[in-house]
Amino acid sequence: MRVRTPFTITCMAISLAVVLGLPAVATNGTTPGYDMEFSQFLQSQGAITEPSIVIVETRFMRTVNDGFEVREIATEGDFATGFVYNDDGIVVTEYTAVVHAPSTYAGALSTLSSQEADYILIRFADGRTYEAELIGTDSPSALAVLQIKNIEPEDIVPIRIGDSDDVIVGEPILFLGYNWISRSRISYDFGVISALQPKYASVEESTNQYFQINVPQNPGNEGGVVINSLGDVIAIMTDIAPYRDATEIHFGLPINLAAEIVEAILDEGEVHRPWFGFRMLELNPQIERAYSLISDLNGDGLVTNSDRDIYEADTGIDLREALFVVWVDVDSPTGDAGMREGDILMEFNGVPVGTMQELRNQIERYRIGDRVTLEWMRREYAVWDPYIAEITIEYSGQRDDEEE
Numbered sequence: 001m002r003v004r005t006p007f008t009i010t011c012m013a014i015s016l017a018v019v020l021g022l023p024a025v026a027t028n029g030t031t032p033g034y035d036m037e038f039s040q041f042l043q044s045q046g047a048i049t050e051p052s053i054v055i056v057e058t059r060f061m062r063t064v065n066d067g068f069e070v071r072e073i074a075t076e077g078d079f080a081t082g083f084v085y086n087d088d089g090i091v092v093t094e095y096t097a098v099v100h101a102p103s104t105y106a107g108a109l110s111t112l113s114s115q116e117a118d119y120i121l122i123r124f125a126d127g128r129t130y131e132a133e134l135i136g137t138d139s140p141s142a143l144a145v146l147q148i149k150n151i152e153p154e155d156i157v158p159i160r161i162g163d164s165d166d167v168i169v170g171e172p173i174l175f176l177g178y179n180w181i182s183r184s185r186i187s188y189d190f191g192v193i194s195a196l197q198p199k200y201a202s203v204e205e206s207t208n209q210y211f212q213i214n215v216p217q218n219p220g221n222e223g224g225v226v227i228n229s230l231g232d233v234i235a236i237m238t239d240i241a242p243y244r245d246a247t248e249i250h251f252g253l254p255i256n257l258a259a260e261i262v263e264a265i266l267d268e269g270e271v272h273r274p275w276f277g278f279r280m281l282e283l284n285p286q287i288e289r290a291y292s293l294i295s296d297l298n299g300d301g302l303v304t305n306s307d308r309d310i311y312e313a314d315t316g317i318d319l320r321e322a323l324f325v326v327w328v329d330v331d332s333p334t335g336d337a338g339m340r341e342g343d344i345l346m347e348f349n350g351v352p353v354g355t356m357q358e359l360r361n362q363i364e365r366y367r368i369g370d371r372v373t374l375e376w377m378r379r380e381y382a383v384w385d386p387y388i389a390e391i392t393i394e395y396s397g398q399r400d401d402e403e404e
Helices: 006-020 036-052 105-109 255-268 285-290 305-315 333-337 356-363 398-403
Strands: 053-065 070-075 079-084 090-094 119-124 129-138 143-148 172-177 187-196 211-214 225-227 233-240 249-254 278-282 323-328 344-348 371-380 383-392
Touching (some): 090 255, 143 255, 211 233, 249 255, 333 383, 344 356
Antiparallel strands (some): 053 119, 079 090, 090 143, 129 143, 172 225, 187 211, 211 249, 225 233, 344 371, 371 383
16 A cells, blocks of 8 residues: 655645645745735834833832731732833823722722822833833823833834824724733734724713724733834724623724823823813703603603604704703803803804714814804793803813912
C-alpha cells in the first residue's frame, strides 16, 4: 500500500483546488479574500501611535478601624488606558480610573464626596514609569486630565490629533488600548464606526455627541484611542453599552469635543457648559393631570390624542410639541427673562422643541455668550398668553465669578 506523506497530501489538495477553480489555501497565514495589505497598513499606523499610549494605574487610601486603632491603608486602585496629549506631558484618561464614587449605596445617596486617587502611575510601552498628578476632571464626558511629573520633553511623544468632524458611518478604525488581560502589552482591535450621534440614555446629562463604534473592548482599555486610516486619533473610548448582549457596541467621544474639554480644564480648571437655570420635562398624561392642563374634551372619560387635537384647534397649542417647565432659578438667564414653573416651552431660538433630545440638540449648537430667543406659553385664568425673550447663555457659577 502506498503511503502518502503530509507533503504529498498538501500538493494533491493544491492541485485539486487549481483544477476545480477553488481558492488555494493562503500560504501567508491569512484568510482568502482578507485584505492583508490594508491590515498591515493599519498596524503600521498603530505602531506610530503606540509610543503615545500609556497605562494609568491608581491607588486609593482608605481609613479603617479594626477595633484597636484607626489607620489608613492602600486599597487596590484602578487600571485604564490614557494617551499623551501634548509636549507638556499632559495625559488624558478615563474619569473613573482616577475618581471613585462613595463605596456604598448609602454613601452614594448621602452627601459624601467622590474620592480622587492618592497615587497615580503612568507606564509607557517601553517600560518607563512616572508619577502623575490630577489636573482636572469632567464627569459628563468621563474624561480626566493628568500631568506627568519629572519627565523630559525629549521623552514625550504627543499623539496625533485628527478631525472627528470628517468621520463617516462605515469608516474602518483601529482601537488601541491596554486591558486587564494583556496588561503591559498594548492590544490592537479592528472595528468600524457604526453610527453617529446615537441615542444612549446614560449620557442624557451631557450634551456630548458620541460615536457608536463596533469593536471588542475589555476592562482596562477605557480611555483608549480610536484612530483612522491616517493614524490620527478621532475618538476616545469612554463608555460601553449597558446591555448584556451588546458585547461589541461601545461609545467614543469625538476628539474635537474632547480637545475642547481638555483645553478648558487646562485653562479654567473646569468645563463651562451652557446654563439656563431651568428644568424641563416632556409633557405626559401625569403632568397634564397634575397641573390641569387639559381635560376630557370629547366626553369619552379619558384624555387621549383626540382631546389634544381638539385642544390644539381651540387654542393653537399642541401639547405634544412642547416641554413643561418644572423649575426656574430666579437668579438665572431664564429667571431674568420671566420664565416660571408651569410654563411650557414652545421654541428654542425659532426651532420647535417637543422632546428633551430636540432641546439638547439645539443647545449643543451654541456657546457661552451667545444670545438666543426663547418662546413659551403661560396659562392664566384658562387663557394661554405667549411670551418671548432673548437671553445670553451663561455657565453655572458665572455670576458668582463676576461678584468676586
